[in-house]
Amino acid sequence: MSNSLFSLPDPITIPVVGETAGYPVGRIFCVGRNYAAHAAEMGNEVDRDAPFYFTKSAPNAILSGATVPYPTGTKNYHHEMELALAIGKPVIRASSAQAWDAVYAYGCALDMTRRDLQLRERDKQRPWDLGKDVENGAVFAPLTPAADWSPDDGKHIRLSVNGELRQDATLEELIWKIDEIVSHLSGFYHLRPGDLILTGTPAGVGPVVPGDIITGEIDGLEPIELTLTDAA
Known part of the structure; x- marks a missing residue:
């Protein structure tokens, strides 16, 4: 019997094909700034010495197909389409081969961002949490096992808003590749099953408003969709 004062919601589970x-x-x-063109559109240069990271809270994750309110505290809410990696086994200080072996599955994801708050905090050299760790701000499509899909360079990653194409790139444009990301991050964390890594967004990010329908795809993976309503 638990002696907790209250119970917390169970984490969401992402369907697996x-x-x-x-x-x-x-x-x-x-992973931040992992496409050079996106870094440039945000007024930044790519740090080619090592990847850098920010985090999102698991309770803020939702599944593709959801309809959610426009978040509070922002007037500039942005879409960011990403390839997500799902870790399937414990790994620390992984070699390239171990990094590939640790990836259980891949999927489409959205990193929704309160851009005005992110930029405000960045300019003050503060953490990005208010801009990035947004309720309903980490969206996941069903995952495809790594045995059934590979992140080939020529595969496209795209996002549209109300049917209008906004982001269109290939995975070849990833600066830090899948094995490099997992290997590097596992030097700082004991990665384990349940850990998800969003690998960065290509150029073309932009604002969305209530009523918008956001759709995204990566060749060969399950597509993703999010609908925004008026703020709660």
């Missing part, structure tokens, strides 16, 4: 059981969301790591 071909499986009856879902993938429970644990920690969410995000």
Whole structure:
């Protein structure tokens, strides 16, 4: 019997193609500025010495197909389309081969961002939490096992708003590749099943408003969709 004062909601589980059981969301790591064109559109240069990261809270994760309110505290809410990695086994200080072996599945994801708050805090050299760790701000489509899909360079990553194409790139444009990200991050954290890594967004990010329908796809993966309503 638990002696907790109250109970917390269970983490969401992401459906997995071909499986009856879902993938429970644990920690969410995000790679910043991992497409050169996106870094440039945000007025930044790419740090080619090493990847850098920010995090999102698991309770703020939702599944594709959701309809959610426009978040409070912002007037400039942005979409960011990303490839997500789902870790399937414990790994620390991984080699390239171990990094590939640790990836259980891949999926489409949205890193929704209160851009005005992110930029305000960045300019003051403060953490980005208010801009990035947004309620309903980490959106996940069903995952595809790594045995059934590979992140080939020529595969496209796209996002549209109300049918209008806004982001369109290939995975070849990733600055830090999948194995490099997992290997590097596992030097700082004991990665484990439940950990998800969002690998960065290509150029073309922009604002969305209540009533917008956001759709995204990566060749060969399950597509993603999010609908925004008026603020709660």
